[in-house]
Amino acid sequence: MTIAFHGAARTVTGSKHLLTLDNGKKVLLDCGMFQGMGHETDALNRDFGFDAKEVTYLILSHAHIDHSGLVPKLVKEGFNGKIFATSGTKDLCAVLLEDSANIQRDDAHYENKRRKETGEPLIEPIYSVEDAKKAMTLFETVPYGQFTVIEPGLELLYTDAGHIIGSAAVSLKITNGDKITHLTFSGDVGRYNDMILTHPQTFPQADYILIESTYGDSLHQSFAPATDVLHDWVIKTCVEKKGKLIIPAFSVGRTQEILFMLNQMELEKSLPSLDYYVDSPLSEEATIVVKHHPENFNDNIKNILKVDNDPFDFKGLHYIETVDESKALNDRKDAMVIISASGMADAGRVKHHIANNISDPKNTILIVGYCEPRSLGGQLMNGAKKVHIFGEEYKVQAEVGVMRSMSAHGDYEDLLHFVASQDAKQVKKVFIVHGEYPVQQHFREHLMSKGFANVEIPERHQAFTLE
Numbered sequence: 001m002t003i004a005f006h007g008a009a010r011t012v013t014g015s016k017h018l019l020t021l022d023n024g025k026k027v028l029l030d031c032g033m034f035q036g037m038g039h040e041t042d043a044l045n046r047d048f049g050f051d052a053k054e055v056t057y058l059i060l061s062h063a064h065i066d067h068s069g070l071v072p073k074l075v076k077e078g079f080n081g082k083i084f085a086t087s088g089t090k091d092l093c094a095v096l097l098e099d100s101a102n103i104q105r106d107d108a109h110y111e112n113k114r115r116k117e118t119g120e121p122l123i124e125p126i127y128s129v130e131d132a133k134k135a136m137t138l139f140e141t142v143p144y145g146q147f148t149v150i151e152p153g154l155e156l157l158y159t160d161a162g163h164i165i166g167s168a169a170v171s172l173k174i175t176n177g178d179k180i181t182h183l184t185f186s187g188d189v190g191r192y193n194d195m196i197l198t199h200p201q202t203f204p205q206a207d208y209i210l211i212e213s214t215y216g217d218s219l220h221q222s223f224a225p226a227t228d229v230l231h232d233w234v235i236k237t238c239v240e241k242k243g244k245l246i247i248p249a250f251s252v253g254r255t256q257e258i259l260f261m262l263n264q265m266e267l268e269k270s271l272p273s274l275d276y277y278v279d280s281p282l283s284e285e286a287t288i289v290v291k292h293h294p295e296n297f298n299d300n301i302k303n304i305l306k307v308d309n310d311p312f313d314f315k316g317l318h319y320i321e322t323v324d325e326s327k328a329l330n331d332r333k334d335a336m337v338i339i340s341a342s343g344m345a346d347a348g349r350v351k352h353h354i355a356n357n358i359s360d361p362k363n364t365i366l367i368v369g370y371c372e373p374r375s376l377g378g379q380l381m382n383g384a385k386k387v388h389i390f391g392e393e394y395k396v397q398a399e400v401g402v403m404r405s406m407s408a409h410g411d412y413e414d415l416l417h418f419v420a421s422q423d424a425k426q427v428k429k430v431f432i433v434h435g436e437y438p439v440q441q442h443f444r445e446h447l448m449s450k451g452f453a454n455v456e457i458p459e460r461h462q463a464f465t466l467e
């Protein structure tokens with residue numbers, strides 16, 4: 001049996017790990033898109049590094065695009081097997097993959113306008129809405145907490161990873177004659193004190209573990225509570241300076257957390273009376289999906305649900321559907337909050353909002369999640385004075401805020417907590433994935449201090465034999 005790491009290897013996006021069983025069957029763990037890696041991004045997404053037609057099964061850990069975004073490409077290139085996912089992941093993918101196809105179409109259209117002028121070759125979107133729809137027909141849902149037989153000798157267990165609705169760690173039980181091998185892929189690991197979601201569950205003793213490491217060298221708790229920080233930015237930008245507060249946010253997860261915090265301010269009677277726009281064509285649908293999956297909710301939100309039947313809705317909240325409505329926000333001069341995808345500000349409508357508002361010091365761009373350093377969000381977060389958006393240069397005159405306390409990813413203590421159920425001596429190898437290389441090196445030290453003796457940080461396309 002071998003495993004090859006085709007994405008999220010020494011970087012945080014493009015999650016794709018291909019397991020080849022002794023019987024020749026190939027199991028792909030996640031089929032994520034690379035995001036925010038500058039000029040390299042497109043080329044990375046066009047070449048899997050393996051033949052899609054040879055993949056037997058696809059198992060998804062969760063619906064975030066960096067874990068699911070290339071599923072339609074896999075199908076377009078000839079994959080025709082089953083796609084296993086939790087029910088929450090399937091519902092979110094139905095919304096996200098189609099949206100991803102639309103974003104690609106729009107970005108390609110925009111980019112090609114520029115390329116036509118410069119005479120550069122035109123680009124094609126990686127897949128279409130039709131490809132995304134076809135991919136959805138291959139999904140099969142698997143419940144949490146019980147081993148499900150995929151085929152004789154291959155069983156799948158999902159345990160709640162507490163990261164987003166539907167998120168799971170993937171445990172495989174592979175039987176070959178008398179030999180049983182347990183392999184667990186963490187997916188993305190949430191936090192043990194999330195506002196909305198249950199905490200990550202334990203998983204059975206594994207021989208091999210693939211673990212994410214996004215925040216493998218940091219601790220979140222040293223930062224101020226997220227709701228207070230958000231409240232301060234709303235007051236400073238919208239009430240004091242009468243400006244626009246632009247929040248790039250993943251449509252799934254982060255957008256609902258922001259809405260949940262704003263709703264909490266309303267319950268506490270501290271929410272300024274303003275217009276709050278969620279400008280991402282799928283955020284309303286995504287919010288509906290979130291509301292339909294209370295199996296992932298923790299006691300905090302369950303208690304709020306007793307007094308407020310919609311903890312994601314408050315006075316002044318509007319969802320923007322059309323491009324024209326979105327553009328109309330640019331002409332408005334009054335204070336407002338705009339929450340818009342994508343989270344790294346690398347695609348989607350938020351890029352236009354940033355381009356339109358970045359030159360005015362009364363506005364704020366508030367970064368609320370992880371951003372790849374080369375992405376627009378990452379450049380702003382790191383204090384860039386000038387940025388390029390759609391090929392044009394902009395001076396950064398708006399304020400840039402960063403809410404470090406919000407993360408859907410565990411810090412290194414959460415990650416160590418996640419593997420604490422394991423007898424480290426029984427684990428033959430841990431593969432650290434989904435992190436930047438320097439962070440992964442720190443995280444390896446943390447793991448080794450807990451007794452995990454054999455810890456690898458695979459490179460992209462690197463393959464390993466599993467005993």
Ligand SMILES: [Zn+2]
Pocket residue numbers: 062064067163188
């Ligand atoms: Zn994720």
